[in-house]
Amino acid sequence: MHSIEIEVKRLPHAEGLPLPSYATEHAAGLDVVAAESLTLAPGARHAVATGFAIAIPHGYEVQVRPRSGLALKHGITCLNTPGTIDSDYRGEVKVILANLGSEPFEIARGERIAQLVPAPVQRAVFAEVAELDDTARGAGGFGSTGR
Numbered sequence: 639m640h641s642i643e644i645e646v647k648r649l650p651h652a653e654g655l656p657l658p659s660y661a662t663e664h665a666a667g668l669d670v671v672a673a674e675s676l677t678l679a680p681g682a683r684h685a686v687a688t689g690f691a692i693a694i695p696h697g698y699e700v701q702v703r704p705r706s707g708l709a710l711k712h713g714i715t716c717l718n719t720p721g722t723i724d725s726d727y728r729g730e731v732k733v734i735l736a737n738l739g740s741e742p743f744e745i746a747r748g749e750r751i752a753q754l755v756p757a758p759v760q761r762a763v764f765a766e767v768a769e770l771d772d773t774a775r776g777a778g779g780f781g782s783t784g785r
């Protein structure tokens with residue numbers, strides 16, 4: 639299967655931590671671990687350090703997605719899901735975790751908190767026009783076809 643290469647730089651506070659990696663042979667997402675430990679109170683959010691920075695090839699992005707187990711069992715999700723890592727971003731990758739559950743959630747340094755899915759990017763130019771073409775849907779949306 640085709641893989642793109644993403645350069646990764648380990649930051650000092652990531653010493654001893656695994657870099658993002660696939661948990662199984664055909665996993666779609668590379669699991670990423672927390673580079674800090676913290677407790678997330680119910681309703682709280684935090685940009686969790688991962689301890690690495692990346693250089694994604696132009697034409698690609700990396701999506702930051704929640705782990706379903708944390709979401710289902712504990713209400714922990716990525717608030718901005720899917721998070722977008724731009725190919726020109728060189729800062730530390732962070733995972734914006736939110737606790738939608740009812741209990742405080744402890745995150746240990748080294749614990750897997752999210753997954754990264756590289757994806758191709760389609761860029762576009764917005765061409766301004768006076769009128770758009772007619773369609774059957776028209777301006778209908780937000781449930782216009784029924785519940």
Ligand SMILES: O=c1ccn([C@H]2C[C@H](O)[C@@H](COP(=O)(O)OP(=O)(O)OP(=O)(O)O)O2)c(=O)[nH]1
Nearest residue numbers: 702718721722723724725727730731732733734
């Ligand atoms: O979950 C995320 C989302 C974003 N980022 C970093 C990488 C990304 O390239 C940058 C900007 O993200 P985004 O464009 O989503 O945020 P913004 O609010 O538009 O910030 P900016 O004005 O810096 O683009 O922040 C992360 O580390 N984790």
Ligand SMILES: [Mg+2]
Nearest residue numbers: 722723724727
């Ligand atoms: Mg932006």
